Amino acid sequence: MTSTQRLCTGQCKCMRTSLMKCMQANGQMSSFYLQDDSNFVIYGWKPVWASDTYRKDGHRLCMQDDCNLVMYDKKGGPKWSTDTYGQCCKMCHLTLTDDGRLVLERDGEEIWNTPKPE
Numbered sequence: 001m002t003s004t005q006r007l008c009t010g011q012c013k014c015m016r017t018s019l020m021k022c023m024q025a026n027g028q029m030s031s032f033y034l035q036d037d038s039n040f041v042i043y044g045w046k047p048v049w050a051s052d053t054y055r056k057d058g059h060r061l062c063m064q065d066d067c068n069l070v071m072y073d074k075k076g077g078p079k080w081s082t083d084t085y086g087q088c089c090k091m092c093h094l095t096l097t098d099d100g101r102l103v104l105e106r107d108g109e110e111i112w113n114t115p116k117p118e
Contacts, residue, residue, distance in 0.1 A: 006093045006094060006095050007061070007063050007069075007093060007094040008063060008091065008092065008093045008094075009063055009064075009065055009067070009091055009092045009093070010063065010064075010065060011062070011063055012060045012061065012062040012063075013034055013060060013061050013062075014034070014059065014060050015034045015035065015036055015038065015058055015059055015060065015061075016034065016035065016036045028044050028045065028100075029044070030042060030043065030044050030048075030096060030100040030117075031043045031096075032096045032102060034058075034061055037054050037055060038053050038054060038055055038056045038057055038058035038071070038079070039051055039052070039053050039054045039058075040053065040058075040061065040071070042096070042100060042101075042102060042114060042117070044100055044117055048100060048117035048118075049102070049114045049115065049117070051071070051080055053071060053079060053080045056071075056073075056079045056080065057073040057074070057079065058071040058072070058073060058079050058080070059071075059072055059073050059074040060072050063092055063093070063094060064085070065088065065092075066085040066086055066087070066088065066089075067084050067085065067086055067089060067092035067104065067106040067111065068081050068082060068083065068084050068085035068086075069081060069082040069084065069094055069104055069112070070082075082104055082112045084104060084106070084111050084112045086106065086111075089106050089107045090107050091105075091106075091107060091108075092104065092105065092106050092107075093105055099116055099117075100116065100117040101113050101114050101115070101116050101117075102114045
């Protein structure tokens, strides 16, 4: 099965948002949350990955036109990123895969991901 949502080029999501959910092949639900404490986390039955941005005043998560996924504070200052900025492209998107990983793709090529949950 696949993710119910993607974050695509030019899109932003505010904190305190359940960004993506998907059902894994083993029947477990995975979710990607932007928490109000500025951390964003993948959950299965328990947290399986986190951005380690707790209390960094994150306000929104944006997929920039250059394929860099960036967390900004309320004043627009960057607090975290995937460091995947690059040349302009046709499409970038972040997806929660059916094996519980976040994957960032640029023009169909995987350029960043979180580890597969154990």
